[in-house]
Amino acid sequence: MSCPRCGYENSELARFCSNCGAELVRTTSEGEERKLVSALFIDVVGSTARADGADPEDVRDFLRRYHRPVLEQIKRYGGTIEKFIGDAVLAIFGAPTSHGDDAERAVRCGLDIIEAVRDLNAADPTFRLSVRLAISTGEAVVTLGGAHERGEMLATGDVLNTAARLQAAAPANRVVVGARTHAATQRVIEYEAMPAIKAKGKGVPLDAWLAIAPAAGQSALAPMVGRDAELKLLRDLFEKARRERRPHVMTVIGPAGIGKSRLTIEFLKAVDAAGGRTMRGRCLPYSEQAGYQASVEHIKELAGVLESDVPQAARAKVAEMLAALFPPEEVADIVRFVSLLIGLGIDEPVEMRQPLFYAVRRLIEAVSEEGATLFTFEDLHLSDASQLELLNYLCDQLRDVPAAFLITARPELDEKQPALDAGRLEHTKIVLEPLSADDSEALVRPLAPPENVPSLVEMAGGNPLFLEELAATQDAVVLPTNVHEAIASHIDALPQAQRT
Ligand SMILES: Nc1ncnc2c1ncn2[C@@H]1O[C@H](COP(=O)(O)OP(=O)(O)OP(=O)(O)O)[C@@H](O)[C@H]1O
Ligand SMILES: [Mg+2]
Structure with missing residues (x-):
């Protein structure tokens, strides 16, 4: 079968790609699922007029400058680009993965895009970009599996049409939302009422609101309660790892909703405040990444690689990041191995995974040497074997660096193969109990x-x-x-x- 990451043809029996080491996942039955999503639609005002008679190079340059911040913000808030329609961009929040606050993410994303448009115009008065943007929330049918990457629509449903209709009637450079988005976010976003929108093809006018800003003093998260002892223990362990240069593995285990992610967020804040570095890595259920999910996130974050970067651009960023960390004679190899591991599909493949693992180890050592660093491996129960093997390798090999790993997982982590093995590193397991x-x-x-x-x-x-x-x-x-x-x-x- 062919490797989902590098395309190499492996024998039908292979479990790992003999080319890049990714786990070979047999295609699962793909299907559909009904989900609640928020669709964000943005288009340029007067784009045809702008393109008319303009130099094609100028048009391309304009599109590039406009798309860059739009795509960056969508990625930042965990949205997925559904498609480009001319100058318009349609993004979906809540599919393939629901985050639990997707309507809010979409609105915050919209507000930040408008802000970015303002910045672009302020930086270059000749740019004169003006956009219409709207968000609608509702049920959609979502394709599962890799169909979206192969060009199929991720989501279909009236919610997409509604977003498009609201968008067409939106005042320039504002964020318009529909009724359901408004209802879901009114506690956390400040709104202004606007007249209902009479839209083509819709019987009743659509209720709409203008988003103003995130509501002052409101956080989507309820104030943190309890967990003082757990948080203190985590902070102490990080300090100890930093002081003694002894990597420490901390695992936080507990069932759905018990507060693993919340504790992680508070811990990351505490490490930041104490001058430590943090690198988040998550094992998302539907990530496009085949293998090494959390580690790939660490590497991409370090290099500043965006989802929208083409492989060549991503590789250039990786090379730049590594050149700052390693002596010239070592860089070329590490760049190649790291690029292979994150699945860029550019470099000459290797027979064995060992050099790839070794490169990650060297990277973690170099980064932590610059400043004590906490690496998270969140929701490790969702990871595949490649990630667990890499993590076990790191636990076995890392010594004498101020690094710490935070692993979070539901209890089913215990059933994974291979099992998590902290090797010779110090390991502290925290089981999150119900709140008092x-x-x-x-x-x-x-x-x-x-x-x-x-x-x-x-x-x-x-x-x-x-x-x-x-x-x-x-x-x-x-x-x-x-x-x-x-x-x-x-x-x-x-x-x-x-x-x-
Ligand atoms: N100690 C706490 N104080 C206040 N709110 C909390 C606390 N712990 C969790 N919450 C809130 O409860 C909800 C569920 O918590 P969280 O997402 O952290 O669970 P989880 O263990 O990560 O679940 P999952 O296994 O599904 O990822 C979140 O909205 C979170 O902000
Ligand atoms: Mg969680």
């Missing part, structure tokens, strides 16, 4: 009427996600989207087989 009744109460008090608090605390059994969901369903008129998203994002995190 007091902490549960503190979490839910700002979210629900006082008379409901005791029953919510009782029902949720100390699971913060359940607390949030239950509190939200009490206000079912305003919040169904959030609940829906929260549930969907947790289903996304399940292996395909368990998703029925």
Whole structure:
């Protein structure tokens, strides 16, 4: 079969690509799924007029400068580019992966794109870019598996048409949202009402709002409660690794919604505040990355590689990053091995995976030598064998550097093959227990009427996600989207087989 990463033809029995070392995944049955998504549609005002009679080079340069910040912001907020239609860009938030707050991500992304357009115009008064942008939230049918990469639409549904219609009627350089997006985000985004939009092909006029800015003092996250002991332990372990130059492996284990990601966010903030470096790596269920997911994220973040970069551009960034870290005689090899590992498909392949693993080890050592660094491997239960093997190799080989690994996973990590093996490194495992009744109460008090608090605390059994969901369903008129998203994002995190 051919390798999904480098295209090399392997024997039908091979489990790993003998070319680049990626795990060879047999094509799974591809299907469709109904999901709640937010569609963001953006188009240039007067683009035909601009292109008319213009020098093709100028048009291309204009498009490039306009697309760059648009694509960067979409990537930053975890959106997926659905397609380009002329100068227009359609992006989907919530597919293939739901994040739990996709409507909010789409709106924040829209606001930042408008900001970027303003910056472009301020930097070059002749640029005069003006855009229309709108966001709509609703059900869509989403293709599963790799169909999207092969050119099929990721999502289909009325929500896409609605986004396009709202967009066509949007005032220039503003963010317009539809009713469901508004309902899902009104706690965290400030809005201004605008007249309903009469759209072609729609019976009733569409309610619409103008997004102004993220609401002041509001955070999408409820204030952190409890977990003081866990957070302190993690911080102490990082400090110890830094002080003693002894890499430490920390694993945080717990079921869905118990607070692994939240604890990670707080820990990352603490490391930042203490002057440490942080590199996040996540094992996303549908990532396009075949193999080594979290490690690839580390490398791409270090090199500043964007999803929108073509392989040649990505390789140039990797080479530049590595040239700053390694002596000239070593650079060429490391660049090649790292580029192979992240699957750029440019370099001459290698027979064995060992040099690729060794290159990652050298990179982690060099980066940590510049400043104590925390590398996260989040949701490791979703990783494939290649990532686990690389991680086990690193645990076996790393010595005498101020680096630390934070691994988060659901308990099913224990069933993975190969098993996680911290090797000779110091290893601390934290099992996240349910929140205490007091902490549960503190979490839910700002979210629900006082008379409901005791029953919510009782029902949720100390699971913060359940607390949030239950509190939200009490206000079912305003919040169904959030609940829906929260549930969907947790289903996304399940292996395909368990998703029925
Ligand atoms: N200690 C806490 N204080 C306040 N809110 C919390 C706390 N822990 C978790 N939450 C909130 O509960 C929700 C679920 O938590 P989180 O996403 O961290 O769970 P998780 O363990 O990562 O779940 P999954 O296995 O699905 O990734 C989030 O909205 C999070 O912000
Ligand atoms: Mg999580």
